[in-house]
Amino acid sequence: MKGIIMIIDGMADRPLGELGGKTPLEAAQTPNMDRMAKLGVNGIMDSIKPGIRPGSDTAHLSILGYDPYEVYTGRGPFEAAGVGVEVRPGDIAFRCNFSTADENGIITDRRAGRIREGTAQLAETLNTMILEEDIEVIFKESTGHRAVLVLRGEGLSDQISDADPKHDGKKVKNVIGLDDSPEAEKTAIILNKVIQKSYELLKDHPINLKRKQNGEPPANIVLPRGAGAVPNADPFNEKYGIKSACIAETGLIQGIAQIAGMDIIEVEGATGGVDTNLENITSSILQNASLDYDFLLINIDGADEAGHDGNLEEKVEFIEKVDAVIGKVMELEDVYFILTADHSTPIAVMDHTGDPVPLVIRGPDVRVDQVNQFHERAAANGGLCRIRGSDIMNILMDLMNRSTKFGA
Amino acid sequence: MKGIIMIIDGMADRPLGELGGKTPLEAAQTPNMDRMAKLGVNGIMDSIKPGIRPGSDTAHLSILGYDPYEVYTGRGPFEAAGVGVEVRPGDIAFRCNFSTADENGIITDRRAGRIREGTAQLAETLNTMILEEDIEVIFKESTGHRAVLVLRGEGLSDQISDADPKHDGKKVKNVIGLDDSPEAEKTAIILNKVIQKSYELLKDHPINLKRKQNGEPPANIVLPRGAGAVPNADPFNEKYGIKSACIAETGLIQGIAQIAGMDIIEVEGATGGVDTNLENITSSILQNASLDYDFLLINIDGADEAGHDGNLEEKVEFIEKVDAVIGKVMELEDVYFILTADHSTPIAVMDHTGDPVPLVIRGPDVRVDQVNQFHERAAANGGLCRIRGSDIMNILMDLMNRSTKFGA
Numbered sequence: 001m002k003g004i005i006m007i008i009d010g011m012a013d014r015p016l017g018e019l020g021g022k023t024p025l026e027a028a029q030t031p032n033m034d035r036m037a038k039l040g041v042n043g044i045m046d047s048i049k050p051g052i053r054p055g056s057d058t059a060h061l062s063i064l065g066y067d068p069y070e071v072y073t074g075r076g077p078f079e080a081a082g083v084g085v086e087v088r089p090g091d092i093a094f095r096c097n098f099s100t101a102d103e104n105g106i107i108t109d110r111r112a113g114r115i116r117e118g119t120a121q122l123a124e125t126l127n128t129m130i131l132e133e134d135i136e137v138i139f140k141e142s143t144g145h146r147a148v149l150v151l152r153g154e155g156l157s158d159q160i161s162d163a164d165p166k167h168d169g170k171k172v173k174n175v176i177g178l179d180d181s182p183e184a185e186k187t188a189i190i191l192n193k194v195i196q197k198s199y200e201l202l203k204d205h206p207i208n209l210k211r212k213q214n215g216e217p218p219a220n221i222v223l224p225r226g227a228g229a230v231p232n233a234d235p236f237n238e239k240y241g242i243k244s245a246c247i248a249e250t251g252l253i254q255g256i257a258q259i260a261g262m263d264i265i266e267v268e269g270a271t272g273g274v275d276t277n278l279e280n281i282t283s284s285i286l287q288n289a290s291l292d293y294d295f296l297l298i299n300i301d302g303a304d305e306a307g308h309d310g311n312l313e314e315k316v317e318f319i320e321k322v323d324a325v326i327g328k329v330m331e332l333e334d335v336y337f338i339l340t341a342d343h344s345t346p347i348a349v350m351d352h353t354g355d356p357v358p359l360v361i362r363g364p365d366v367r368v369d370q371v372n373q374f375h376e377r378a379a380a381n382g383g384l385c386r387i388r389g390s391d392i393m394n395i396l397m398d399l400m401n402r403s404t405k406f407g408a
Numbered sequence: 409m410k411g412i413i414m415i416i417d418g419m420a421d422r423p424l425g426e427l428g429g430k431t432p433l434e435a436a437q438t439p440n441m442d443r444m445a446k447l448g449v450n451g452i453m454d455s456i457k458p459g460i461r462p463g464s465d466t467a468h469l470s471i472l473g474y475d476p477y478e479v480y481t482g483r484g485p486f487e488a489a490g491v492g493v494e495v496r497p498g499d500i501a502f503r504c505n506f507s508t509a510d511e512n513g514i515i516t517d518r519r520a521g522r523i524r525e526g527t528a529q530l531a532e533t534l535n536t537m538i539l540e541e542d543i544e545v546i547f548k549e550s551t552g553h554r555a556v557l558v559l560r561g562e563g564l565s566d567q568i569s570d571a572d573p574k575h576d577g578k579k580v581k582n583v584i585g586l587d588d589s590p591e592a593e594k595t596a597i598i599l600n601k602v603i604q605k606s607y608e609l610l611k612d613h614p615i616n617l618k619r620k621q622n623g624e625p626p627a628n629i630v631l632p633r634g635a636g637a638v639p640n641a642d643p644f645n646e647k648y649g650i651k652s653a654c655i656a657e658t659g660l661i662q663g664i665a666q667i668a669g670m671d672i673i674e675v676e677g678a679t680g681g682v683d684t685n686l687e688n689i690t691s692s693i694l695q696n697a698s699l700d701y702d703f704l705l706i707n708i709d710g711a712d713e714a715g716h717d718g719n720l721e722e723k724v725e726f727i728e729k730v731d732a733v734i735g736k737v738m739e740l741e742d743v744y745f746i747l748t749a750d751h752s753t754p755i756a757v758m759d760h761t762g763d764p765v766p767l768v769i770r771g772p773d774v775r776v777d778q779v780n781q782f783h784e785r786a787a788a789n790g791g792l793c794r795i796r797g798s799d800i801m802n803i804l805m806d807l808m809n810r811s812t813k814f815g816a
Contacts (some may be wrong), residue, residue, distance in 0.1 A: 014773040014774075015773060015774075015775060015776065016773075016777065023775075044791075044793060048814065049799065049802070050795050050799035050802060050803055050804065051797075051799055051800075051801075051802025051804070051806045051811070052804035052806075052811075052814060053806055053811045053813045053814060054804055054813070054814055054815055055813055055815020055816040056816065057814070057815040057816050058814050058815030059815070068814065068815065072814075074813060075815075075816045105429070214428070252816060275478060346773070348773060348807065351813065352813050353806055353811075354803065354806035354811060355775070355806070365656060376775055377775055377777060379793055380777065380790075380791040380792075380793060381789070382777075385793045385794065386792075386793035386794060386795070
């Protein structure tokens with residue numbers, strides 16, 4: 001038996017007047033999800049706990065069986081892992097902007113004219129940086145003006161302030177330790193040096209000389225923020241005794257899977273938006289389910305994007321498109337297939353909320369209940385009642401008969 | 409948006425033969441509560457956890473988002489706060505009796521003839537007490553022969569024994585430390601002195617000379633019991649970023665609200681019994697909801713009293729009277745209104761039990777379910793399924809859009 005958890009990011013919602021009091025999921029035509037509800041056991045799920053507003057990152061950590069209050073040290077480490085830096089426990093990771101500074105250290109453009117090209121070369125140059133301290137410096141470009149920075153070495157701390165002044169026209173902020181530890185002091189000193197050196201390495205970089213020629217602001221400094229220590233997460237595969245992979249569209253979720261030690265499957269055309277290539281995602285799921293993976297984590301992101309945009313029509317439409325994916329995945333045999341969301345992203349709120357999400361488990365011998373539609377309210381009458389994200393892997397491993405008995 | 413949590417103390421019950429297998433809440437005519445169930449999302453709630461018999465104090469702590477296993481150090485601190493002593497974290501608080509001792513230290517009447525008058529003057533005199541140690545001694549009368557004592561200063565402990573011998577004809581008990589700490593030893597020595605000095609200050613007090621003249625036993629000694637350290641509870645308003653007030657009838661609940669740092673609203677004629685003035689309570693709720701409070705905690709106590717008395721008729725009747733209050737509160741606009749109980753006080757048990765209680769949330773965009781009656785069994789079919797007291801503030805803050813997202 002294999003296990004699949006498919007998370008339709010931000011799919012759950014609240015009743016809407018425009019829909020006659022229905023939620024987008026209630027209003028959408030989802031024959032496959034409804035069939036799954038009918039054939040499975042349903043419930044509502046709080047990915048962290050009732051009323052807590054989860055990020056997608058903390059929700060996924062919880063669903064994978066990690067305590068987010070323990071392992072979530074901020075977005076930096078997961079972003080870094082998500083763009084492909086092989087982070088290690090203890091590394092200090094930052095989200096960065098490529099920015100434009102003048103010769104007095106005043107930031108004239110925090111996003112360096114929203115630079116789109118050449119950041120890979122800039123990062124490559126930054127990676128030649130050598131410090132007196134025995135600390136490795138790893139830069140990696142992300143999308144647009146975004147990048148990540150990882151500091152690796154002994155005696156570092158994430159208890160340091162941000163360099164990013166958050167507004168144009170201000171000086172680069174001097175980084176300081178946020179506690180009295182020598183580790184924080186040391187890391188702050190190093191980070192200030194890294195920022196200074198980034199300016200030295202980038203100011204006359206060929207990419208920037210060309211930008212200046214074109215009248216574009218040079219990406220001549222790097223501004224780190226949101227320091228987070230890479231957590232020491234138990235390897236997922238060891239924890240559950242399985243071989244696992246993740247098919248996700250965003251770096252954030254890929255980063256979580258990578259820190260958990262899962263294989264990351266890239267899908268061409270997966271944008272993380274409502275325009276994503278669901279055919280390619282479907283093919284990737286079916287193909288990888290036929291390989292020797294015991295477990296697949298799947299995240300499809302478009303419904304969340306539509307929720308954040310407050311775009312009702314797009315949300316309903318995207319849910320209906322995702323329904324076709326569910327139909328294909330349901331054809332797989334010998335699989336326990338769990339369909340859920342990581343959190344609600346109500347159209348009316350345009351951000352995540354703590355409302356519980358519907359969840360259905362389909363597979364051999366589950367206690368099929370009387371629920372025959374897949375949505376927020378129907379699920380509340382299901383046989384699972386109300387569970388937490390942290391319960392899901394335990395339930396799945398039990399169904400897959402991979403649990404060990406606690407006691408005699 | 410504002411939030412109101414209304415707790416009908418001890419309202420929930422068990423099915424009764426006399427009611428043809430209905431609970432008092434099922435048997436009562438409660439059109440307003442039922443309308444609220446119909447318009448809201450329902451569930452059952454364990455104020456601490458399933459099967460745990462909560463006190464009203466521990467239940468309210470939990471509902472307000474405090475872990476009672478952490479902050480509940482006994483009834484003393486909450487009683488002291490409830491009678492108006494401005495307790496501070498670290499204070500050691502006691503419940504006390506004014507009692508009658510003979511010259512040999514034998515307690516001849518633990519309740520000093522159930523003294524009703526003059527205790528304020530006695531407490532005033534006791535407050536002149538000066539110890540060699542740098543410890544402040546605060547007495548405050550409560551109802552009848554009851555009082556509270558607070559010791560304030562460095563190096564005190566609540567790990568000390570009671571002075572109250574619990575039976576007439578016995579000597580005042582020598583207070584001892586319950587652990588080996590120097591703090592407990594010090595506090596025990598101080599408390600023994602306080603008791604000795606209370607006798608010295610009260611034995612020839614004018615109030616007592618008059619009592620002797622009238623043939624009444626003098627209230628010439630104070631017997632403390634139930635030492636509890638005032639907990640360091642996070643201020644409620646800071647914790648949730650709101651301005652809050654409490655309308656409660658009993659000192660115990662007022663004390664909890666006071667230790668949490670909420671404003672306390674007194675209501676004339678609020679007795680805490682079935683004879684309480686519900687009109688005044690209703691007016692107070694409506695009036696304070698129109699002020700700049702974001703949140704009101706309301707406790708109405710009569711149903712619990714009827715439950716403790718095993719008086720079925722009074723319990724049903726009181727629930728029906730409370731229903732009118734609900735009707736008025738439902739008229740408020742832009743409010744998330746939560747109606748529940750803190751625990752069950754079954755007629756047949758005449759004490760609190762651990763049965764879950766019904767809960768309904770009414771307000772904009774809640775996932776209205778199919779429940780259309782407010783009682784223990786209907787609520788179990790609701791969209792909230794089964795939650796805990798500790799979930800309530802998180803759910804309310806999420807609905808009020810005052811939550812911050814945990815993660816990205």
